Amino acid sequence: MRNRLKASDAIFASLLVALVMLIAGALSPGLAQEALPSWNDTAAKTRIMDFVKATTTQGGEGYVAPEDRIAVFDNDGTLWVEQPFYTQLGFVFDRVKTLAPDHPEWKEQAPFKSVLAGDLKGVAKSGEKGIVELGMATHAGMTTDQFSKIVTDWFATAKHPKTGKLYTEMTYVPMRELLDYLRANGFKTYIVSGGGVEFMRPITEKIYGIPPEQVVGSTITTEYALVDDVPVLRRLPKIDFVDDGPGKPVGINQFIGRKPIFVAGNSDGDYEMLRWVTAAKGPGFAMLIHHTDAEREYAYDRQSSFGKLDKALDEAERRNWLVVDMKADWRKIFGWE
Amino acid sequence: MRNRLKASDAIFASLLVALVMLIAGALSPGLAQEALPSWNDTAAKTRIMDFVKATTTQGGEGYVAPEDRIAVFDNDGTLWVEQPFYTQLGFVFDRVKTLAPDHPEWKEQAPFKSVLAGDLKGVAKSGEKGIVELGMATHAGMTTDQFSKIVTDWFATAKHPKTGKLYTEMTYVPMRELLDYLRANGFKTYIVSGGGVEFMRPITEKIYGIPPEQVVGSTITTEYALVDDVPVLRRLPKIDFVDDGPGKPVGINQFIGRKPIFVAGNSDGDYEMLRWVTAAKGPGFAMLIHHTDAEREYAYDRQSSFGKLDKALDEAERRNWLVVDMKADWRKIFGWE
Known part of the structure; x- marks a missing residue:
């Protein structure tokens, strides 16, 4: 009898917990x-x-x-x-720098050249065509799983240029x-x-x-x-x-x-x-x-x-x-x- | 005191109902x-x-x-x-028939001609090109809201050719x-x-x-x-x-x-x-x-x-x-x- 009471107490206690959660959930909105x-x-x-x-x-x-x-x-x-620019553009700039050693030609080639020199005005001057070129060079050529990992890794450490956050x-x-x-x-x-x-x-x-x-x-x-x-x-x-x-x-x-x-x-x-x-x-x-x-x-x-x-x-x-x-x-x- | 007890009884009863629903929900899977x-x-x-x-x-x-x-x-x-054919093809056939009065030229024009004559083999003969033509004539040219209504209305009455369901x-x-x-x-x-x-x-x-x-x-x-x-x-x-x-x-x-x-x-x-x-x-x-x-x-x-x-x-x-x-x-x- 004593054991049965204990068991029912335990059930009652867990029901109470469930109830409190239920009520809190219903009330919060x-x-x-x-x-x-x-x-x-x-x-x-x-x-x-x-x-x-x-x-x-x-x-x-x-x-x-x-x-x-x-x-x-x-x-x-x-x-x-x-x-001062879209976050995704920050990603593009960082990727160009990361990939540059495999692309020696970028040193002399717009718009990559401007990115590597940190020349934002030069990037802007390359217009939509330049931006698309940068985008394709950094966003394509890999599998979806690989790209997802590249992005996840980048976000783990990449910081905003003004706040440093x-x-x-x-x-x-x-x-x-x-x-x-x-x-x-x-x-x-x-x-x-x-x-x-x-x-x-x-x-x-x-x-x-x-x-x-x-x-x-x-x-x-x-x-x-x-x-x-x-x-x-x-x-x-x-x-x-x-x-x-x-x-x-x-x-x-x-x-x-x-x-x-x-x-x-x-x-x-x-x-x-x-x-x-x-x-x-x-x-x-x-x-x-x-x-x-x-x-x-x-x-x-x-x-x-x-x-x-x-x-x-x-x-x-x-x-x-x-x-x-x-x-x-x-x-x-x-x-x- | 008596009122308080009653109120707490009512609360307890509704909590019990909530509990039963909670438990039933948790158990059903x-x-x-x-x-x-x-x-x-x-x-x-x-x-x-x-x-x-x-x-x-x-x-x-x-x-x-x-x-x-x-x-x-x-x-x-x-x-x-x-x-005997995709449901969406059934929709295409019905739409061609519905729209035919506005397209007298369809009577002489493949693949519409075959649809209007109920000649499935003729439709099949028109190949992918013919099917795409039928698809475009029946699926394009209206707004998304209009198309949604056309589809909804069709499903309300359209029946399977073999079972009649x-x-x-x-x-x-x-x-x-x-x-x-x-x-x-x-x-x-x-x-x-x-x-x-x-x-x-x-x-x-x-x-x-x-x-x-x-x-x-x-x-x-x-x-x-x-x-x-x-x-x-x-x-x-x-x-x-x-x-x-x-x-x-x-x-x-x-x-x-x-x-x-x-x-x-x-x-x-x-x-x-x-x-x-x-x-x-x-x-x-x-x-x-x-x-x-x-x-x-x-x-x-x-x-x-x-x-x-x-x-x-x-x-x-x-x-x-x-x-x-x-x-x-x-x-x-x-x-x-």
Whole structure:
């Protein structure tokens, strides 16, 4: 009898633990006051939270079923820093330096020459053609598994040129909180970026909680091949799909197959995506991150080479897109502040 | 005091209900004896269940973390019937008939002429070129939203030519059970089909429990456009990606970005996908559905125009791929039997 009592006590205790976890899980999305702690209490935060409340309130006019709560985020300049140049360009520069010993001809050959000399203006002068050439030389010619390892290894040590912090630490805390907040409210979060999909996938789970299959981006052509009778996918030096501008709605339709109801971007490269999402029938929320904080991050918009924000900024008000003012709306920008 | 007691009783009662649901949910994947009821108790069923048990047993040698439990399924001939012709071809034939009044020239023009005359041999004679022409005439020229509605409406009434059942009822019950069983064990299930992705997405949730974003397939090019200043995606008469043969591993890598550990197919169009999955380090399970039941379904393999199974069948044994014998291994094939 005594043993039976003990056993039932143990069962009861573990049931209690399960219960507490169950209740905590059920309650946490409701703790709205604690959401988005790195956001100041400005209109931006209120608008976001009002939208989420409306779409998740059952029986309400703006209610959206969980399976349709798709949220898409641009990456460069929206989730992490894109100045003084895109992170992926930093990767390209480092790879060119790493591979240079095997390519003595690069010393005399544009645009490689400029990269090796640390001459960013020379790289810029080589234009889109030069950038594509650099991209192909560093992103193609290996298998997908090999490339994934190269990227993972690079992110383990590569540092931002201005702050000296790891690139993986150069993400915006308020946006990571927003991702968490949306997920806690039943949203499925995706990245939809002009960046290379296989450059992002190895690290998005770790830094954003976004798994590889929820990353949409630009792609190069891959080819099935047998190497010593083992099947691999080879990365060819050929651009397959550019997930930027009008390519973003195309990419979303192709990869996700549902229209999102929440979209965040920061540049004219996101313009068509924002229009497409907010033109749809039913609820649709769009936001633009405006880089206004020269002290804590960078201040740029209409004239920037990276993340130019011009047309989308002009039209934001009449299209009812939220413009987030980084300086005014964010209490904190980076985790290491 | 009395009220307090009552309140606590009510709380306790609702907690108990929550608990029962929690426990039932936690236990159900473990009720292995009740899984796959439409499978006979043959070696095929045992092999599948042994694999799932190994990959889900924590601490075991073959354990796979839930996020890596990706399972991919071919569609035609693997999840639903592909005889006497692909379901999508049935859609093409019906659309040609529906659109014919607007195209009087089709009466004299191959391959449309053959379709309108119900002459399948004539259609076959027009070859790949003819099929592509039919495909473009019926799949392009409208917006993605319009196409989705056309497909949804078609599936609501379209019937299989032999059984007279709705195409949506022509799915294999044992495979739907397998999808459920894998999902109950933490697997994420995908379709990876040579069929058009936008032909499948409107119905896969309903018939397989697979949401649109977990459907990989062939695509045609779409283009962002403004119609009366409203953004839409237009379907162009241009093939973008063929998700068949060597295209299947390419598509999986591009759309999912993880290597599956479970793959099911039924034809040589799945060969490269099966090889790629089972060549990977770590656990990998591959199965081929062999259509052996002329009475309850169809019997075909090496000579078939649709779902030809030849090379993959030859190599199945030495590659340790499970060959499912529909006649012997399946107690039931369709839901309406």
